[in-house]
Amino acid sequence: MCSMFSRWNWVACGFYLVLNICSPDASGGLVQSCGHIIPESPVLALGSNFTALCILNESCLDFGNIYASQIIWKIKNKLVPKEQYREINRTVSSVTFNDTSSLATPLTCNILADGQIEQNIYGITVTVGLAPEKPKNLSCIVHQESVLTYVMNCTWNPGRHTFLDTQFRLRHSWPEEIFPDCIPKDVNNSCTITDIQFFVNTEIWVEATNALGKAESDPLVVDPIDIVKPLSPQNVSVSSGVLPTVLQLCWVNWISDAVMMLKFNIRYRIVGETNWMEVPSEDTASTRTSFIVQGLRPYTEYAFSIRCMKEDGVGYWSDWSEEKTGMTTEAQPSKGPPIWRIIDTSHSPAFWTVHLLWKALKPFEANGVILQYEVTIRDKSSPSSPVKKYNVTSTNHTLQLREGTYEVTLVARNSVGSSPPSVLLIPASNSKAPVKNLRTLPKHDKLWVGWTAPNSYVLKYVIEWCLVSSSSDCIIEWQIALGGVQGVDLKGIKPFKCYLITVYPLYADGQGSGQSVKAYLKQDRPSKGPTVQTKKVGKAEAVLTWNHLTVEEQNGFIRNYTILYKTIDGNETVVTVDPSKTEYTLSSLTSDTLYTVRMMASTDNGSRTGPDFTFTTQKFGKGEIEAIVVPVCLAFLLIVLLGVLFCFNKRDLIKKHIWPIVPDPSKSNIAQWSPQVPAKHNFSSKDQTYPEGSFTDVSVVEIEADDKKSFSEQDLKPFDLLKKEKSTSEGHSSGIGGSSCMSSPRQSVSDSDEGDTTQNTSSTVQYSTVVLNGYRDQTPVQVFSRSESTQPLLDSEERSEDHAGGADSTAQRQQYFRQNGGQDETNTDRPCFERTKQITHANEGDLVGFVQLQISGQSSQPLGLGMEKNTQEAAVSNVLQTCTEGQTVRPETVEENPLSVDEMPKSYLPQTVRQGGYMPQ
Incomplete structure (x- = not known):
């Protein structure tokens, strides 16, 4: 009916065919398919050729336009290349595979109809594998399960994997009888036969079968009695014998002598060890149930085990029996304990502290329990000395001996007897030849120590070693080697630890000096690096210092130190230093530069770097x-x-400008000037500068307390007026030196002639008395003014002769003033100021800074501001002007370079006349 449809409707047609093929018919069965494949589910040999045919049914051909040319082949939904197709006829198509190794399942036949619609026609399962190989290496063992029960187990090699279901069968037969096959259950290479017969030859073989073929092994012909593996002896026991070197074994055999005769194998070992020893096979080659083992060590525990097999050696050994142990009895110690000594002479060279050390005997040497040790000391340097004996239970003993040569004998005792003596000679010195070429070599977990023997005959060698530690003393361990040995293995040496090893040769008449060497079993890099510091830093060099690493930190021999230093932005410089050094100087450094330095310690197995340290070089070098x-x-x-x-x-000039001498008025005698001609003066407070020529005379006077009576009240008023003038114009009055009459200041004098020789030239009086010329009938006015002259200080102490002649001196001064003051004013040669005493050297520039009125007495009366005041001021002014214009000052001594007015110091103090002629400051 598919032909009735147009080509565009092939989809519906294909769906119709599927329904016809797969849907049930009216009778309840399945409709026959449109084709099939030959062969149906084949089993193929791997690598062989294979051809399959797809045959279409005629009914399907009539139903639709389906032909063999439309058939396509697929393997697991993968299209087979069309080069492998072949169209045999209108209904048959074949496909050929030259190598089935690539063939997989399923293999399907499909139709590609018009419209490219693919429909499956048929499919098969393809199995690819190999034919079985011939089984090989067939062997059988008869196991004894009990006294009367035996089973035979056979094994073989099944060969290659066939990828197919392969069946193995173990077959056996007698010449006249074939027994049932033995089929393996779990594995394909082993099978057990429970029904066997001894003393009859049995043929045994294996047969392998699968879909591709069958194979048989070579037959094995054997009597089962010759392949028996008996049970091991049971109920083994061990007992000690009469001698300390034998033990007796007893056991039970599980196989009857009527079945077979047995031989035995006995092994034994010392408990705690792994090496087994065996009794010679010829001693146990006959059937037996007991055996005495000889040549054992006394007082030693042994473990024993026994096995057996057929006496003629045909068959298999039984398993080893359960281990049983036994101990031999004690015997006399076989050798003396090894002995050594350590001599301490630190307390006194004449006396020795001798530490005797010996090792406990090994069990096979002690042959029992050591109860005590007997130590005997003989002084060989003094044969008459008594022999000393000590019974010791420990393995060391300390003696106090004098310096000399001694022989020490040591014996170990147990319950049976004593050991042979061990002899040690303690010489006064190690005068014999030492060993040569002492060296070490690590060997796994042991350290081998070797040496070259001296030329002389050596009885034995003593090897000492101890763990070097920085925190504790070296604990010595030692062992003894025979004289013919030139090397030993030291056990118990730890890796990364330093050991000090010393070898002493012992002779018949003394011992040689010890030779020492340090060694490591295994080295590692240091656990830390050195810490470096600076000891001294200069401009271009720095001295670095560090401490050696401790022995625990080294972990090996330090081969060298490495110093690495650099600036912040510079390259690192490396310097190698000898390991014995603890100080190094870096040179050619840059001044005033920050450096970073670190240090590395190196062993044979690596290096370790310490922390960084910084320092700065100095800006200037030494010197x-x-x-x-x-x-x-x-x-x-x-x-x-x-x-x-x-x-x-220039001290005078400097003194004048910087610190002028100011005398102490309390220690000087105030001079007085007595005017001769009274005159009217103008003491106006507004006019502080006195005109030149107004002063007629300057004199130093001393006023006593009694002299105030000679002045009238009229005489005192001008003084009060001048005193008041001073107080109102002190700050801006000029010195006297500004007038021509004061250009030559005079030295002050004392109140007597003796004052010439007692005046102090190192100090000056800066005060003078200005005596004004009054009018004809007036009392002269005394005006006291400050002077800038460098007059020497007057004697401040009142001498007894001054007090005695005080009144007379005053009278004489007043008379002198009257005589000089009464001279004619028109005399131009008369000086303005005259002295009554000798005038010392004074500066010409010293001036009177201020005129001060001083009145002798208990009190002073202030002057009025009326007519009388004006009269007195006019008189003073006229006197000063007259003195300046018409007179020339002629001092006895004048300084060449007088000071100007501006250069004089301006310091003024008010003055009062005190009793006795002294002026307090």
Whole structure:
């Protein structure tokens, strides 16, 4: 009916065919498919050729336009190349595979109809595998399960994997009878036969079968009695014998002698060890149930085990029996304990502290329990000395001996007897030849120590070693080697630890000096690096210092130190240092630069770097600062010295400008000037500057307390007026030196002639008395003014002769004033100021700074502001003007360079006349 449809409707037609093929018919069965494949589910040999045919049914051909040319083949839904197709006829198509290795399942035949609609026609399952190989290596063993029960187990090699279901059968037969096959259950290479017969030859073979073929092994012909593996002896027991070197074994055999005769194998070992020893096979080659083992060590525990097999050696050994142990009895110790000594002479060279050390005997040497040790000391340097004996239970003993040669004998005792003696000679010195070429070599977990023997015959060697530690003493361990040995293995050596090893040769008449060497079983890199510091830092060098690492931190021999240093932005410089050094100097550094330095310690197995350390080089080198500072200091000292010399030469000038001498008025006698001609003066407070020529005379007077009566009240008023003038114009009055009559100041004098020789030239009086010329009938006015002259201080202490002649001196001064003051005013040669005593040297520039009126007495009366005041001020002014214009001052001594008015100091103090002629300041 598909032909009735147009080509565009092939989809519906294909769906119709599927329904016809897969839907049930009216009778309840399935409709026959449109084709099938030959062969149906084949089993193929791997690698062989294979051809399959797809045959279409005629009914399907009539139903629709389906032909063999439309058939396509697929393997697991993968299209087979069309080169492998072949169209045999209108209904048959074949596909050929040259190698079935690539063939997989399922293999399907499909139709590609018009419209490219693919429909599955038929499919088969393809199995690919191999034929079985011939089984090989067939072997059988008869196991004894009990006294009367035996089973035979056979094994073989099944060969290659066939990828197919392969069946193995174990077959056996007698010449006249074939027994049932034995089919393996779990594995394909083993099978057990329970029904066997001894003393009959049995043929045994294996047969393998699968879909591709069958194979048989070579037959095995054997009597089962010859392949028996008996049970091991049971109920083994061990008992000690009469001698300390034998043990007796007893056991039970599980196989009857009527079945077979047995031989045995006995092994034994010391408990705690792994090596087994065996009894010679010829001693146990006959059937037996007991055996005595000889040549054992006394007082030693042994473990025993036994096995058996057929006496003629045909068959298999039984398993080893359960281990049983037994101990031999005690015997006399076989050798003396090894003995050594350590001599301590630190307390006194004449007396020795001898530490005797010996090792406990091994069990096979002690042959029992050591109860005690007997130590005997003989002084060989003094044969008459008594022999000393000590019974010791420990393995060491300490003696106090004098310096000399001694022989020490040591014996170990147990319950049976004593050991042979061990002899140790303690010489006065190690005078014999030492060993040579002492060396070490690590060997796995042991350290081998070797040496070259001396030329002399050596009885034995003593090897000492101890763990070197920085925190505790070296605990010595030691062992003894025979004289013919030139190397031993030291056990118990730990890795990464330093050991000090010493070898002593012992001779018949003494011992040689010890030779020592340090060694490591295994080295590692240091656990930390050295910490470096600076000891001294200069401009271009730095001295670095560090401490050696402790023995525990080294973990090996330090081969070298490495110093690594650099600036912040510079390359790192590496310096290698000998390991014995603890100090190194870095040179060629840059001044005033920050450096970072670290240090590395290296062993044979690696290196470790310590922490970083920084330092800064100095800006100046050694001596540079001194080279700068010393010349500067010397130059400064030279300048100071020159300045001092200059100041010393110009001390007067400097003294005048910087610190003028101010005398202490309390220690001087105030001078008085007595005017001769009274005159009217103008003491106006507004006019502080006195005209030149108004002063007629300057004199130093001393006023006693009694002299105030000679002045009338009229005489005192001008003084009060001048005193008041001073107080109102003190700050801006000029000195007397400004007038021509005061250009030559005079020295002050004492109140007597003796004052000439007692005046102090180092101090001056800066006060003077200005005596004004009054009018004809007036009392002269005394005006006291401050003077800037450098007059020497008057004697401040009142001498007894001054008090005695005080009144007379005053009278004489007043008379002198009247005589000089009464001279004619027109005399131009008369000086303005005259002295009553000798005038010392004074500066010409000393001036009277201020005129001050001083009145002797208990009190002073203030002057009025009326007519009388004006009269007195006019009189003073006229006197000063007259003195300046018409007179010339002629002092006895005049200084060449007088000071100007501006250069004089302006310091004024008010003055009062005190009793006795002294002026307090």
